[in-house]
Amino acid sequence: MRILVVEDNLTLASGIERLLKQSGYAVDCVHDGLSAEAVVSTEAFDVVILDLNLPELDGLSVLRSIRDRKLDSAVLILTAKDAPADRIRGLDLGADDYLTKPFDVGELEARVRALIRRKSGARSPLVSFGALTFDLNARTLTSEQGIVDVPARELSVLELLFSRSGKVVHKHVIIESLSAFDDDLTPNAVEQYVSRLRRKLIPYDVTINTARGIGYYLSKASA
Incomplete structure (x- = not known):
């Protein structure tokens, strides 16, 4: 999942970026409103974490541009x-959530997870397929035997596939979700991730099918 942090406090922005990257997200940062507006017009993000007091262009103007x-x-x-009028204005302009500083980092992560679930249409954080369950909150894959160990990039691919279970996930969506500005993720790299995942999923009656020329979707290996 790809996140944009728009924050002019460089120390805070760096801290949020580090926190979210540790949780496996692809994270980019910009530090003024004009840069944010330019980036969102050309790049796709699952979540934008947006400060309001920004140089060059204020956060509400960036929000208005996004919508x-x-x-x-x-x-x-x-x-x-934190005034009620500020909250009301932000939400009325199209914000999905509103969190005031200072904040608890655990709450920030929880709100990000909730927004990603809502965006993917998953009502519950637990999504099961075959003999596996993906916890979208904890970002863990489990079977009856316990946690299935999966490297971070492959786990992010599975997160997309489980959160859109039953649907084809386009390859370009996978690339965009896994890539920050400084990444150079190629279609061949995605194919390698999928190939490794197929081997990992063999014991659980789950596989990843290819929709030729489009992307990938989960299916039962025995089907």
Whole structure:
């Protein structure tokens, strides 16, 4: 899952970026409103964490631009403005959530997870397929024997496939979700991740099928 952090406090932005990367997300940061507006017009993000007091262009203007462009990024406003009028204005302009500073890092992560679940249409954090269950909150894959150990990039691919269980996930969606600005993820790399996952999933009656020229979807190996 790909997240954009828009925050002019460089120390705070770096801390949020580090926190979310440790949880396996692809994270990019920009530090002013004009840069944010330019980035969201050309790049796809699952979640935008948006400060309101930004140089060059304020956060509400960035939010308005995101919604005017009909982008489907979930927007979490993260700001020191805690007056009810500020919350109401942000939510009315199209923000999906609103969190005030100072904040608890665990709550920030929980709100990000909730927005990603909502965006994917998953009502429960637990998604089961075959003999496996993916916990979208904890970002863990389990079987009856316990946690299935999967490397971070492959786990992110599985997160997309489980959260959209029953649907084809386009290859370009996988690339965008796993890639930050400084990554150079290629279609061949995605194919390698999928190939390794297929071997890992063999004992659990789950496989990843290819929709030729489109992307991938989960299916039962015995089907």
